[in-house]
Amino acid sequence: MKLMEALRLARAPADAEPFPVFLACGFTPLHLASFLAAHLRRLHPRLAPVVSVGLYGDVPGSLIRIAEQQPAAAVVLLEWADLDPRLGRRSAAGVALADLPDVLAGVQERVELLLARLGAAAERVPTALCPPTLPLPAMSAAAGWQAHGFELRMQAELAGLLATAAEMPNVRVLASRRLDRVSPPGARLDPRSEFLSDFPYRLEHASALAEQLAALLAPPPPLKGLITDLDDTLWRGLLGEVGVAGVHWNLEGHSQVHALYQQMLRRLSEAGVLLAVASKNDGELVRVALTREDLVVSDARFFPVEAHWSPKSESVARILRAWNIGADAVAFVDDSPIELAEVGEAFPDLLCLRFPTDDEGAALDLMEQLQDRFGKPTVRSEDALRAVSLRADQEFRRASTPSPSDGGDGTDTFLARADAHVVLEFSTDPTDGRALELVNKTNQFNLNGRRYTEGAWRDELTKVGSFLLTVTYQDRFGPLGKIAVLTGRCDGAEVRVTSWVMSCRAFARRIEHRCVEALFQRFATEQLVLEYAATPRNGPLREFLTPYLGDVTASECVLRRDDFDRHCPPLFHHVEVR
Amino acid sequence: MEELRERLSQCVAAVFPDLTPQEIPVASVASVSNWDSMATVTLHTLVQEEFGIEIDPDDLEQFVSYELILAYLQEAGVGR
Numbered sequence: 001m002k003l004m005e006a007l008r009l010a011r012a013p014a015d016a017e018p019f020p021v022f023l024a025c026g027f028t029p030l031h032l033a034s035f036l037a038a039h040l041r042r043l044h045p046r047l048a049p050v051v052s053v054g055l056y057g058d059v060p061g062s063l064i065r066i067a068e069q070q071p072a073a074a075v076v077l078l079e080w081a082d083l084d085p086r087l088g089r090r091s092a093a094g095v096a097l098a099d100l101p102d103v104l105a106g107v108q109e110r111v112e113l114l115l116a117r118l119g120a121a122a123e124r125v126p127t128a129l130c131p132p133t134l135p136l137p138a139m140s141a142a143a144g145w146q147a148h149g150f151e152l153r154m155q156a157e158l159a160g161l162l163a164t165a166a167e168m169p170n171v172r173v174l175a176s177r178r179l180d181r182v183s184p185p186g187a188r189l190d191p192r193s194e195f196l197s198d199f200p201y202r203l204e205h206a207s208a209l210a211e212q213l214a215a216l217l218a219p220p221p222p223l224k225g226l227i228t229d230l231d232d233t234l235w236r237g238l239l240g241e242v243g244v245a246g247v248h249w250n251l252e253g254h255s256q257v258h259a260l261y262q263q264m265l266r267r268l269s270e271a272g273v274l275l276a277v278a279s280k281n282d283g284e285l286v287r288v289a290l291t292r293e294d295l296v297v298s299d300a301r302f303f304p305v306e307a308h309w310s311p312k313s314e315s316v317a318r319i320l321r322a323w324n325i326g327a328d329a330v331a332f333v334d335d336s337p338i339e340l341a342e343v344g345e346a347f348p349d350l351l352c353l354r355f356p357t358d359d360e361g362a363a364l365d366l367m368e369q370l371q372d373r374f375g376k377p378t379v380r381s382e383d384a385l386r387a388v389s390l391r392a393d394q395e396f397r398r399a400s401t402p403s404p405s406d407g408g409d410g411t412d413t414f415l416a417r418a419d420a421h422v423v424l425e426f427s428t429d430p431t432d433g434r435a436l437e438l439v440n441k442t443n444q445f446n447l448n449g450r451r452y453t454e455g456a457w458r459d460e461l462t463k464v465g466s467f468l469l470t471v472t473y474q475d476r477f478g479p480l481g482k483i484a485v486l487t488g489r490c491d492g493a494e495v496r497v498t499s500w501v502m503s504c505r506a507f508a509r510r511i512e513h514r515c516v517e518a519l520f521q522r523f524a525t526e527q528l529v530l531e532y533a534a535t536p537r538n539g540p541l542r543e544f545l546t547p548y549l550g551d552v553t554a555s556e557c558v559l560r561r562d563d564f565d566r567h568c569p570p571l572f573h574h575v576e577v578r
Numbered sequence: 579m580e581e582l583r584e585r586l587s588q589c590v591a592a593v594f595p596d597l598t599p600q601e602i603p604v605a606s607v608a609s610v611s612n613w614d615s616m617a618t619v620t621l622h623t624l625v626q627e628e629f630g631i632e633i634d635p636d637d638l639e640q641f642v643s644y645e646l647i648l649a650y651l652q653e654a655g656v657g658r
Contacts (some may be wrong), residue, residue, distance in 0.1 A: 004589070007595075203623065211637075
């Protein structure tokens with residue numbers, strides 16, 4: 001990005017949501033601040049980033065300010081001079097070789113101080129920590145090609161700082177390996193600019209660094225599901241021609257990239273990404289091939305498996321229905337450009353990516369791209385449950401479909417026998433990452449489509465009278481985990497619901513009715529004010545409200561207790577309130 | 579010449595977005611309240627980027643008005 005473009009992009013429209021970011025670094029960040037605001041806006045056009053800058057040459061002092069000011073997010077950008085001023089190019093402090101142990105001791109002390117203050121700052125503020133991006137200045141007598149013990153010890157101190165910081169709940173550490181790729185280390189320093197204006201970066205590096213920091217601070221929502229082809233994608237070879245034993249993924253067959261792809265799929269699945277297969281193949285042959293014990297990703301991780309000769313767009317449509325998620329949250333990977341085009345035409349929002357079977361380098365790039373699109377800062381217990389709960393939901397739906405002999409629709413009887421357990425937990429805990437994740441990714445059962453940054457979420461929950469209700473569910477078909485979130489405020493007699501989402505996997509269990517009942521009971525109120533707003537996709541929420549409120553059109557609805565009592569269907573859950 | 583003026587105007591507008599098109603050609607340290615040393619450095623960087631030239635730090639003293647920057651660029655042979 002050019003500086004001109006950054007300056008223009010950084011100017012947000014008046015109606016954008018303020019997003020204060022504190023940038024702590026030892027030098028004068030000048031254009032880096034502009035690039036950071038611009039890249040944040042490019043990622044999230046609804047935000048108006050305002051970057052404020054910390055104390056000159058005093059990162060520990062800036063960390064205190066972050067803790068005091070509590071911006072929406074913070075960036076702590078270290079260069080070597082922040083660990084000891086003698087390591088800066090502008091100081092020229094005349095360090096003698098005999099001083100090196102003292103420098104090292106000073107760095108060790110500074111690392112402890114930084115960690116203590118970072119921990120305090122990050123308690124309330126999501127913080128991106130960036131390790132030095134410029135090289136450690138030559139301090140020893142060794143030639144440039146020799147790694148001196150002093151330099152290695154400095155690197156070890158830094159690595160210790162980063163590893164400890166990465167384990168702090170609200171801290172994310174910038175990956176140097178990615179920055180090295182997009183901004184070559186040898187082309188970062190601008191010594192003239194550093195000496196002239198204390199801005200040490202070339203513009204290209206400032207832009208690349210800001211882009212990575214923006215993604216680290218406010219990552220785009222990760223995709224939820226991946227649909228993969230089989231032949232020449234999950235494995236090498238055409239199953240119909242070479243048979244189950246003939247397809248391969250190994251070094252000997254020059255097909256190792258498929259083994260790495262399988263390994264990546266397994267990793268994604270473990271992190272909660274849904275996997276499915278869309279293959280033009282003989283169904284029985286595929287069923288057998290997927291049970292091969294040497295597959296790196298087991299067949300149990302794929303659901304559904306669509307293997308037949310119908311168009312792949314039909315397979316994708318069935319998979320999306322089974323998952324009950326939108327095409328814009330899914331990637332489709334296939335080696336055939338024709339298949340990708342056919343599916344892409346049917347689902348323009350689906351991310352269609354070609355698996356480059358004969359180009360190992362491009363295949364590795366593809367996997368890196370997929371890792372970025374599906375990556376998430378932390379893996380939660382619900383993530384491991386996702387695929388299991390999807391199958392549980394399928395079982396639930398199959399079992400709940402009435403048979404002709406039922407007479408009525410049989411729903412009440414079925415739900416009464418489902419042995420459903422609901423845990424309703426009231427709190428104001430802004431660190432519940434699963435709750436924020438649900439609010440920010442749920443589209444269908446969503447009161448108003450509101451999304452929150454971590455800072456805005458924290459602000460919402462620290463308002464006077466605020467509450468957060470999370471709902472965890474399981475029944476005899478299996479656990480669904482934490483599947484619903486409500487936030488709101490109780491201000492005297494008025495209880496106002498500001499956000500309400502429920503995972504689509506939890507539909508048809510009457511959990512939403514139980515949530516309303518819980519609010520009436522908890523706050524002993526006669527009515528709830530719901531901050532409803534129609535969105536292109538929140539039809540299921542509107543349908544839920546209709547029996548209680550009629551046709552919902554207003555931007556704010558009032559649900560009365562007597563209306564609720566009159567229309568609420570029978571509820572059969574075992575309830576635990578915490 | 580017109581193209582040079584236009585491109586310089588874009589640089590000045592990017593640094594001082596509140597200026598009107600009429601105010602830009604007469605902008606200077608004296609007339610623009612937020613034209614401080616930081617703005618000068620940003621403008622200096624922007625002009626280097628826009629015109630693909632390297633400007634000696636000693637010449638920064640000319641970056642105090644639109645007209646002086648324009649004259650500097652003309653003298654440096656930019657846009658010929």
